[in-house]
């Protein structure tokens with residue numbers, strides 16, 4: 081498919097997303113998604129290949145692209161963006177570049193020092209596998225799942241997330257970890273070895289039991305006692321307070337439990353995804369345009385940065401959740417987010433020569449880093465949302 085065909089697909093998508101809207105009411109700051117996204121996508125192709133430096137974010141202050149090695153939790157997203165643009169456009173130039181960036185992530189398959197294997201390996205090799213039946217990719221996914229499994233503690237029934245703060249935490253598990261289960265579920269399918277499936281299900285069940293508050297929101301970090309298996313502490317690392325609702329964490333829960341339902345058909349997972357989704361989309365502090373403040377309980381709201389990445393993680397998850405529940409509220413939220421992100425308030429200016437499309441993601445409060453910047457995973461989940469909406473449209 082050439083770029084003209086892509087134009088027609090995106091045009092179809094835009095029509096789909098605006099179907100029930102009064103077109104006269106579309107704001108005049110709405111960006112022409114066809115032209116601008118294509119310009120952006122072409123810029124990604126121009127970006128220099130470097131096996132040791134994956135573009136992660138861009139600092140408006142320093143005017144520098146923050147580049148990271150493959151061990152960083154975000155390294156798989158850049159390759160994933162190329163795969164997803166390829167899926168959207170059919171332009172083989174993106175596929176070729178996707179393969180190159182994906183190959184640079186391979187050495188992570190032996191890195192047992194992190195739970196982020198899914199983010200790294202599945203967003204790169206997993207996307208690649210969805211494009212082509214590639215035995216090497218399958219083997220890398222399986223080896224990565226094997227390495228990730230070494231972090232599983234059967235006594236607690238969970239995968240250990242982090243190894244730092246050992247003076248404070250015995251066995252920390254963060255809600256983000258739900259996203260890494262997709263790698264295990266796929267490894268189970270590839271190998272027919274149920275070990276990976278069982279680890280994923282046990283981790284999801286332990287998370288379901290302990291990580292959620294009665295209102296459906298999730299804590300960020302739970303610390304387990306390695307002897308008694310009891311929860312020692314429910315705290316935050318990236319949120320504003322232990323009892324606050326960090327926006328992207330809610331997204332990992334919604335997206336993660338929806339994905340876990342896809343593989344297991346366990347209704348409890350679906351119910352939790354819905355409960356957290358209801359908490360998110362109906363929250364009194366969620367702005368009208370659908371892009372949350374980076375923490376729902378920040379005391380300075382409304383003078384607080386938004387988090388585009390959280391919106392995109394939720395929007396993508398809610399397209400899938402809509403597929404299972406047919407609850408239009410979920411689809412409406414996803415469409416609203418896409419509509420909002422098409423505006424000049426969120427899309428970076430075309431003359432900014434960086435390999436990202438969306439501004440205003442919020443990285444990590446604990447490090448005081450990437451606060452209100454373009455971040456690679458904001459684009460990743462936005463592209464995933466577009467793909468999922470397209471798929472929904474074509475299966476109707």
Ligand code: GLY
Pocket residue numbers: 153256318328443444
């Ligand atoms: N998994 C890390 C984050 O969401 O920032």
